[in-house]
Amino acid sequence: MTPRITLATAARVLTQLRHDPRTIALMLVVPSLLLSLLWWIYDGGATFDRIGPALLAIFPFLVMFLVTSIATLRERTSGTLERLLSMPTGKFDFLAGYALAFGLVALVQALITASVAIGLLDLDTAGPAWLLIAVAVFDALLGVALGLFVSAFASTEFQVVQFMPALILPQFLLCGLLVPRDELPDVLGAISDVLPLSYAVDAMSEVQTSADPQVWGQIGVVLGFSVVLLALGAATLRRRTP
Numbered sequence: 001m002t003p004r005i006t007l008a009t010a011a012r013v014l015t016q017l018r019h020d021p022r023t024i025a026l027m028l029v030v031p032s033l034l035l036s037l038l039w040w041i042y043d044g045g046a047t048f049d050r051i052g053p054a055l056l057a058i059f060p061f062l063v064m065f066l067v068t069s070i071a072t073l074r075e076r077t078s079g080t081l082e083r084l085l086s087m088p089t090g091k092f093d094f095l096a097g098y099a100l101a102f103g104l105v106a107l108v109q110a111l112i113t114a115s116v117a118i119g120l121l122d123l124d125t126a127g128p129a130w131l132l133i134a135v136a137v138f139d140a141l142l143g144v145a146l147g148l149f150v151s152a153f154a155s156t157e158f159q160v161v162q163f164m165p166a167l168i169l170p171q172f173l174l175c176g177l178l179v180p181r182d183e184l185p186d187v188l189g190a191i192s193d194v195l196p197l198s199y200a201v202d203a204m205s206e207v208q209t210s211a212d213p214q215v216w217g218q219i220g221v222v223l224g225f226s227v228v229l230l231a232l233g234a235a236t237l238r239r240r241t242p
Helices: 003-018 019-030 028-043 044-079 078-083 090-118 129-151 155-175 187-192 196-209 216-236
Strands: none
Touching: 003 019, 003 090, 003 216, 019 028, 019 044, 019 090, 028 044, 028 090, 028 216, 044 129, 044 155, 044 196, 090 129, 090 216, 129 155, 129 196, 155 187, 155 196, 196 216
16 A cells, blocks of 8 residues: 555545535435434434434445445446556555545534534434544444445446345344344344444444443444455455456
């Protein structure tokens, strides 16, 4: 990995995003709109306060997964990736540059979404707001890493969407949002323990309920999954799509 090439790749990705207002709106606005819709459904109150932090982790994760996987797939199908890899750019330079660019977007996304949730929707949490934002950023980065990994196995954008029932929905069902993880059947609880989104939701729940939340263990697990997924993505990334 060469830092100069990685930074140049990140700058190129950010330049492309700047000229795509629909993608920018999807990443920065849609999570806040979904939270606002949820607040409207429950008319605020205790139910929104209970599930709002968990969805503050899930929505950025989902959006960043979709955008990153499709954007990376387009680089491969258009031949851009093959041209880049014929130069000094390595696979990990490419993926790290994408992760850095979308990580910066994830930071902005988390700031906007958390600000809307706390400032406008009166989301009540016992822990500090900055920690809520930090967890949301790491959750969005997890979506970026998973999207980069999945893009190596998809040939079309439709195939990217097909990965959602296989990789995203099981995590959503088992992360503790619908049923507390300690109340799941033993087999499902064991599966939940090896899914990264479970730890993201656990961290958000800890911030919600504790004035002195201890979330760095959960954040470490989420970050570890992200690093492993980036490494696997670099190992499996193909130059072109057949």
